[in-house]
Amino acid sequence: MFGQDSSMRQRVLLIKGKGGLGNRILSAVCGLIYADLAGRTPIIDWRDGSYAPLGDNAYPLLFDTPIVQTCAATDTAACPVSPAIWAGHLRCSTQEMIDNFMPEAHSSPKAYRFFCINLETLDVPEDIAVYWSYLPKFRRLSKHMYRDPRFSGRPLAGIIKEYLDRYFTPNDRVQGEVIRLSTQMGADAIGVHIRYTDRKIPLKAVLSTLRKRLKQAPDTPIFLATDNAKVQQTMKIDFANLYHIQKYLPANGERLHWPATDIAKIQEAENAMIDMWVLSRCVRLIYSRQSTFSQTSAYLGKMHSKQLDDVDRYSSKVLLKKLIQYYA
The missing domain is CATH 3.40.50 (Rossmann fold)
Incomplete structure (x- = not known):
């Protein structure tokens, strides 16, 4: 060859x-x-x-x-x-x-x-x-x-x-879980992606945006995808109709997917994929443009700009960083 x-x-x-x-x-x-x-x-x-x-x-x-x-x-x-x-x-x-x-x-x-x-x-x-x-x-x-x-x-x-x-x-396991969760939540779920380990998005802005959306429809299901155990625990207390998958979240808040981490890597990779694909099926996505994870969900779901609440859309720091990365 x-x-x-x-x-x-x-x-x-x-x-x-x-x-x-x-x-x-x-x-x-x-x-x-x-x-x-x-x-x-x-x-x-x-x-x-x-x-x-x-x-x-x-x-x-x-x-x-x-x-x-x-x-x-x-x-x-x-x-x-x-x-x-x-x-x-x-x-x-x-x-x-x-x-x-x-x-x-x-x-x-x-x-x-x-x-x-x-x-x-x-x-x-x-x-x-x-x-x-x-x-x-x-x-x-x-x-x-x-x-x-x-x-x-x-x-x-x-x-x-x-x-x-x-x-x-x-793969089959991921697809099966995505279908199960999406069916359980229904067609009108709000997806929320919060990265809060080695890199952190503005959490207060995420929660403020979510509460604003829930005022319009208080019973709307919420799907939370986060890498932070404390964030997940707090949101489970604060929001009644919240869904998330069972996955490993480091108690120390460190990054999960890394060559040196000692975890069930295939299983946790599949869990990350379940998060990504379920987010793509939500009717709305609250996210930060800093995250390629949630950007990928938006592409998968063919989401229109009206479906996206980008909490960093007015951040001059993030916009400058994206501009530098674009031309680097």
Whole structure:
């Protein structure tokens, strides 16, 4: 497959994962679009230990995928690789590569530029190209998408939804729980996503917005997806018609999905997916634009702006951060 003459060989885009579930899903969608634009076969590699035991690829365990090739097929490939620094290290995670070659750059755009192919060109000659990004880079693909009839003239949200449906269909356990919960709550539930561990959204604004909505319809069911045990406990006391799933929440408020955490990783990854997909079925979503998790829910649910209450929509700090990330 690799290293053969040009008429026989297959060109691959190896899509690595880093960060939380929303980050890696939307970033993978960006990579999958690039693969289609460039005529490459995509392989998604989530062996970094965040959502499955280290070395196990979480992606095919969590999703029913049309991708048939395994990332292990590229591990020992003796062929040209881009970026060249990945040659001989294709088994490594992005986290390991940054640790080994650029440890000071975990939070810097330098790492993305150094370890990811240049998305602004499609004619990368190497057999294997490696893509990763902490956040999706759709802006860098806009020129190519404009010129391609498969994408030209289509709204980005619709394209993202198409790729989510094609490559990120949850496994049977997740789908079953999503259907059960959505049926139990009914069609008019308000979804509330509160990230409150290593990163915190404005909790008071979330609660204020929720109470405002409940004044219009006091008996509306609420689905809460949070990573913080104290937030969940408090909201169960304060709001009567509140639903949430049973999942592990660290008592110390630390981040849950991380290579070093000692948890049932597949089960907790599935729980995160249940949260994400149930939120997507709610009639309204209260969230922060800081969170790619809830952004992914909005894409999955094809939510209109009128269904979204973004508690950070007027935050100059968040808007500036998003602008910097957009152009980084």
